[in-house]
Amino acid sequence: MFSRRWGFGWDSYSEVDLFTDRYDSSAETLSQAIRAAASEEPDADGSVPFGHLQGTVVGLRFYTGVVNQGEMVGLVRQPQNPYDRNAVMVSNIYGNQVGHIKRELAAAMAHVMDNNLAKVEGVVHSGTKNSFTMPVMLSFWGQEENKNAVMESMSRRGFKLNSGASKATGASQNSYTQGQGARAYSSKKGLTTALSAEELKNAFDNLFDGLMESKDGEKQAAESVGTPLMPHQKVALSWMCARENKSTLPPFWEKRGELYYNTLTCFSAKEIPEIIRGGILADDMGLGKTLTTIALILTNFHKGKPLPVEICKERSSPFKAKTQPDMASKLEGSSAGDEAAGSLCSDLPQVEVIDSEEVVVKSEKSTSKGKRKATKRQPSKGAEAPVLLEDLGFAAALGGSAADSATKKKKTGKKAAPTLSEESFIADSAEDLSARPTLIICPLSVISNWLDQFEQHVRADVKLNVYLYYGPERNRNKNFLSSQDVVITTYNVLSADFGNKSPLHAINWLRVVLDEGHVVRNPNAQISKAVLDLTAQRRWILSGTPIQNSVKDLWMLLAFLRLKPFDAKEWWNRVIQRPVTQGDRAGLQNLQTLVKCITLRRTKSSEKDGRPLVSLPEKTVSVEQVELSQTEREEYELARNEGRNTIGRYVAEGTVLRNYADVLAILMRLRQHCCHPDLLAKTSSDLGAAATPAELRERLIEKLRSVLASGSDEECSVCLESVRLPVITHCAHVYCRPCIAQVISSEQENARCPLCRTEIKANELVEFPQEKMEEEKCANPDKWRTSSKVQALMGNLLRLRCEDSSIKCLVISQFTRFLTILETPLREQGFSFVRLDGSMSQKKRTQVIQEFQSSAADGPSIMLLSLKAGGVGLNLTAASHVFLMDPAWNPATEEQCIDRCHRLGQTRRVVVTKFLVKDSVEETMVKIQKQKQELVDKAFGSTNTDKKTSRIDDIKALMEL
DNA sequence: ACCGCCGGGTGCC
C-alpha cells in the first residue's frame, strides 16, 4: 500500500542536521528552521485558498526522509543553498528532508514565498513510483489581497494555478489540507458542511467539557502520601500514571502491520513515534490538582514504582548519610559496580507496609512479627533500619546520584537493566532512568500553596527533598538541584535564568509540571521559550481553565507536551488551527480528538457513578431569634429614638452624606447594643465643643473607635472599599490614610473633607494610637457582664459539648471586641478556644489554624473568628458548626465565612446558626441583605454615586424612616 | 530513470 524507500537512516527522525552535512552555513536543525520560518508569518486564520498546482520533488535519493501516499509535506525556502538561491526544500512531518522542488518551479515559488505573498503547502498523493522524483500537489494560501499578485507571478514563470476545482467541493479542499487519510476519515463521518460561527464557538467552549473518561480505574497512592485520596483523585492518579508509564500511541497514530501510521498526516514510520508522557490535568479548582500531582510524584517514580523515600523517625538517619552515596559510587564503577548493585538488590531488606500507620522492615532472614515491632522502635539499628519505603534494589539501580555525567547516566541505566523486570525494560529501552527530580513551575502567588500542600499531604515521617528555587540566594548548583525530589520555582525565575547559564535548563528532569499552565500563552514571550526549552521525560500542565480565548492558546500547551507534529507551528496551523477557524468539521473533530487524548477534566458538577464528584455534606442554616432583656431593650429603644431623630433630621436637611460618619456611628451603636452593651463607646459619642486640643484628640479617637468598632466593614468614602489604615479628620469623618492623603496633596491648601467640605489639613489627621489598641485588648475581666446574645451562644455551645464533645465551632463576629468579650464566659466554662482576627501576623494565623485543624484530643474546640479575617483561602474544615453573632451588610461576606468550613474536606454535616435580635436594626439589615441579593443578579457595575445613594436608602430603611 | 537530456556515432532501401 505504501512504498518505502531507504529503510535505513531512521534511528532518529526528529532532528536531522541538514545544513551542516552538505555545506557549512548554520548549525540550525531543520525543525528549528521550520519553526523560525513559521513564527515570522502571520497567523493562518485569515488565509484563503489561491489554488493548487502539480509539482515535482527531485533529489529523493540524496535524503533519508520518507513520505507515503497521501502524506503532507513541508516546503521550506533555502536561500543559502549554494547551488540555487531559489531552492525550496521538501520535508516530511518530522522535519526530515525528502528532496527539493524542481528548479524552475522553485524559482517561481521562491518569489512568492520570500515576499510573503502566499504560504505553500504540499501533499504527496501518489506516493513514489521510483527513487528519484515524485509528484507533489502544492496548494497556495494567503491573504485575499495577494491572490492576484501570486497568480500572476506564478503564471509569468509558466505555472498556472488551478483554483476552480478546489473550491468546487469542501471535501476535495480538505484533501489538500489534511491528506487522503483524513479525507476518508471525515467523509466517513459525513462531516462535509462547514460549521457556522455559532456552532464553532459552542463546540469550542465545550472543547474541554466531559473529558473525564478514564479507563484506567482508580489507583491507590503510595504509602508516603499521608492524605487519603478521594475517588476522583484516585482516578486522576491512575490516569496520570498510565499516561506516564503506558506506551500508548499518541493521538492519530495506529499500528499497521510493521509500521506506525499517522491517520491525520498519513505519515508512517517503522519506529514507534515518541510517546507523549504527560498531558493536561484540567480539573476545576478545588478538586485537588495539587494533591493529585503530589501523589503522582510519590507514587510513580519509574514504571509504577513509588519514589524511594527515606523514613526518618529520628532526626539523624544513618542510611542517608552513609549508604546512599556509597551505592551511587558503586554504580558509577565498571563491572565491579554491577555486582555490587546486584548484591545490594538481593541482600538489602525489603520494606513492607503493614498498614497505613506502621512501616516496618521485612528481611529475608527474619520476618517474625516481634522482630518487626522491634525494628520499628529502633530504626537506627544497622541494615534493619526502616529507611526506604520501596524496593531498595530498584532504587539503587536507578542511582539518584546527581554527579553522574551524561555518559555515566546512560551507563548506569543500561547496567541497571538486569535488575529491572523484563517487561518494563522492553517497553522502551531509550528511557533515561537516571532522572529523579520533578520541576514544578508556578506563579509566585501559589508557591506557598505548594509548600503547604507538600507539608500537609506527605507523611510527616517521610523525608522528601523539596527545594524552593527562588530568591537571590537560590542554589544554582546543578548537582544539588538534580539530587532533589522536587524543585519548585516560578515562571519569572525560570525565564530570568533562561539564556543565562540556567541550571534548570541543564538538568534532565524526570518530570516538569506547569501549574496554572494557561498563563503561558504567548508563544513569543520569553517565558514560553524558557518553558519549551526544558529537558524532561514527562511533562504535565495543570490548569483549571486551559483555554482562555481561542484555539491559538492550545498551541503552546501542545508544543510544551511535544505532541508532534503540532509542536511546529506550521503543522499546527495547517492541520488544526486553520481548518477549525474556517469552520471545518473534520478539523474541529481532530482538535476534539487531540484534546481528549491528552486531557482529564472534571468540574465541580461532574458526576461519578451517578453521584456528584465532590459531594459536600449537607449544610443547614437557621436563624435563632434573641430576645433582649428588659434593661437591654430599654437602652436600645433609647438609643434608637435618639438616632432616629438625628438621622431623620439629616434626611430632611439632605445632609446625610455630610454627616455620614455620624450616621454610621449611630447605626453602629444600635448594632452594638444588639450584641453587648460593653461594645459601646464608654463616653459620649457626641463631639460637642472640645475645650483643649488634647480633649479634641481624645474625643476623635473615641469616635474613631466607635466607627471602626473593631473590624466592621465600614467603607472609605474615597475608595469605597473597606477602610485601610483608618484616620479620622477633625470633622470626624473616617478614611483610609492613603486615600485622604492623596485628596489633601492634590488640593493643597484648599483641601476639603470629601463628605462635609470642611477644610482639612494633613497634620490634623488622627489615627488610633497603638497604646489604646493594647488597652482595648485587655478589657477588664472584673467588670464583665453578660448579654442576651452571649447567653444564646453559650447555651448552644454547652448543649453541643454535651451532645458530642468532638464537634468544633466557629464563632464569627464583625466586632473583634465582641470576640474579646466572649473569651470570658468561654474560659469560665472551660472551653478550649483559639482566636483569629485581622490584627494577627501571617505567621500567627497559620499557627492558630494549624492548632485548630489538628485532631488532638485536647485541641481547641472553638475558634473566635472576626468576619473579615475569615475571607477567602482559609481552610477550617475541622469546624462543623458556625455561629454568626451579628449580621453583615454584605451577605456574601457571611457566605464566604461559612464556606471556610463547608468546603472540600468537610466530613460532617454543617450547621449554621445566625443570631438575630428580635425587633431590631439587625432584622432590618437582613431584609436589606435579601433585597440586595436579588439586585446583585440584575445590576452589575454601579457607579460610586449609585453606591452612596443606595446606602442612604439602606439607612432610611434601617431607621424606619 | 521502464524517463528526459546530452552528445558522439553514424547514415538509402
Next chain:
DNA sequence: ACCGCCGGGTGCC
C-alpha cells in the same frame, strides 16, 4: 548530414 536516428552515459538544489 548545416539533418534524423540510434544507443550509451547520465541524473537535485
